[in-house]
C-alpha cells in the first residue's frame with residue numbers, strides 16, 4: 271500500500287484559493303480550505319460549490335472548508351496562502367503563532383506588500399523566521415480553467431529546491447504541470463508586473479487600437495519586466511518562462527483576466543471605481559502599479575508603460591493621453 275498523502279491547508283477561499291484547493295484535493299491530499307466568510311465556507315464544505323467566486327463549478331466532495339485558522343492548519347504538512355496581496359501580511363501574522371515548526375509555507379498571491387513595496391518572500395521570511403521553507407507558486411493560470419480541469423502549466427520557485435519539489439508534487443497531476451526553479455525574486459516580479467501591463471493592453475483594446483498596438487505593448491512590456499528584473503537580481507530566464515512571458519501573454523490577451531478587463535473598461539471611458547465594482551473580485555494592478563513604480567524609481571529604471579498605467583489608475587491622465595505620451599517618446603534602439 272502506498273503512503274497516505276500529506277494534508278494541505280489552503281488559506282484564502284476566493285477564486286484562486288478554491289481552484290487550487292480543489293486541484294490538490296483531486297490529487298488525493300486531505301485538503302482544508304480556510305476562508306473568512308462563514309456562508310461561503312459552508313457552501314464549499316457542504317454543497318461542494320463556491321457560488322460567490324466559482325459559480326456552477328463542482329468541487330470535490332473530499333475538499334473541506336473552515337473559518338477556523340488553527341483548525342485549518344492542524345496536521346497540515348504544507349500551507350498554501352492564496353489571499354490577495356493586501357491581505358498577505360495580515361494572514362501571515364495570524365498564521366505565525368499557530369503554525370507547527372518545520373511546516374513549509376508557499377503562496378500563490380501575486381503582488382507586493384502595499385505601502386512598503388516589499389517582495390512577499392521578504393514579508394514571509396520576516397514574519398515566519400529564517401528556518402521555514404518558502405516557495406512561490408505562479409504562472410499563467412486562470413482559476414476558472416484550473417477548477418474546470420483544463421490543462422495548465424505553472425512554476426514553483428523556492429531557494430530550497432527540495433521544498434519547491436514538494437509543493438510541485440502536491441499540485442502536479444494529469445491536467446496540471448508544475449515546474450520548479452530557485453528564483454523567487456524574478457518569479458514574484460513577473461507575476462506582479464504582468465497585472466500592471468495587462469491594464470495597458472486592455473486599455474488599448476478598449477480604445478480599439480488594433481492588434482499591432484496590443485502586441486507592441488506586450489513586447490515592450492516584457493522589456494520593462496526584463497529591465498527591472500535585471501536591476502533587482504532576478505534571472506532573465508525566469509521572466510522568459512511561465513512566471514513572466516507566459517503569464518504576461520495570458521493576462522494581456524485573455525478576457526478572463528480581471529486586470530485586462532479593468533483596462534478594457536478604462537479604455538472605453540468607464541470610471542475606475544465603477545469598473546472595479548463591476549468586476550467584483552481582486553484587481554491587483556490597482557495596488558501593484560504604485561509598488562512596481564516605487565521599486566523602479568528606487569533602482570533608477572524608467573518604465574514608460576507601467577508609469578503611464580499608474581498615472582491612468584490615479585486619474586492623472588486619460589488612456590488617450592497615455593497613448594499620446596507613449597507614441598511621442600524619443601526614438602531609440604530596441605535593446606539598451
Ligand SMILES: NC(=O)C1=CN([C@@H]2O[C@H](COP(=O)(O)OP(=O)(O)OC[C@H]3O[C@@H](n4cnc5c(N)ncnc54)[C@H](OP(=O)(O)O)[C@@H]3O)[C@@H](O)[C@H]2O)C=CC1
Nearest residue numbers: 283284285286287307353354355357379380412413551552
Ligand atoms: N483568480 C485567478 O485566476 C488567479 C489569481 N491569482 C492571485 O491569487 C490572489 C488571490 O486572488 P483571487 O483568489 O483571484 O481573488 P478573489 O477576488 O477571487 O478572492 C479573494 C479572496 O480573498 C479573501 N480575502 C480578502 N481579504 C482577506 C483577508 N484580509 N483575510 C482573509 N481573506 C481575505 C476574500 O474574502 P471575502 O470574499 O470575504 O472578501 C476572497 O475569498 C491574488 O493575488 C491573485 O493575483 C493568481 C493566479 C490566478
Ligand SMILES: O=C(CO)COP(=O)(O)O
Nearest residue numbers: 409410411412527528529
Ligand atoms: O494571475 C492570473 C492568471 O495567471 C489572473 O489574472 P487576473 O488577476 O488579471 O484575473
